[in-house]
Amino acid sequence: DSGVTQTPKHLITATGQRVTLRCSPRSGDLSVYWYQQSLDQGLQFLIQYYNGEERAKGNILERFSAQQFPDLHSELNLSSLELGDSALYFCASSPDRSVYNEQFFGPGTRLTVL
């Protein structure tokens, strides 16, 4: 158990809908990262938040957005969903803003768009 929790574990929805994925980092970690893992694209970095502020951005679509709240939990919002958004979404956390740290991954949310 990494100490990172993600909810829900599974999510099934329809095209055009909007969903919110939630992540609670390890106690004391200030950085939260979001990743997408699909069969054809592998594991891709989406975005990082550090202590409530956006720190780094990766291949995140404009239809996707994230935020980190004062209690440090984070949410990833996916809107206007398409079939291709079906994937595993992982959250990871680390103690500070530096990339030179071990990132602890949560168990993931499996999103299926029908």
Add this chain to the structure above:
Amino acid sequence: GESVGLHLPTLSVQEGDNSIINCAYSNSASDYFIWYKQESGKGPQFIIDIRSNMDKRQGQRVTVLLNKTVKHLSLQIAATQPGDSAVYFCAENGAAGNKLTFGGGTRVLVKP
């Protein structure tokens, strides 16, 4: 459990043998490299990391080798055990230095 990368390269190894997993990284500006292990149905788990000022680093039963000349990274697992069966990913921090880029992964199957 979840299935990751159905068409991943696969390394089959006999229990007790040593495993070597290779990774070619893309960005010569990367100065930080990590190996992750992902078991079925779970998130990636950190194994070992190495900075570019080193060419070798050892952990418990694992060794990472870095060859910057040919942009190659390898993970050696000694005395491979059934619990080592998983998908292994290398990652680099890239030109910007602050984002991890993951390789496609290698599936390791340990035969009893």
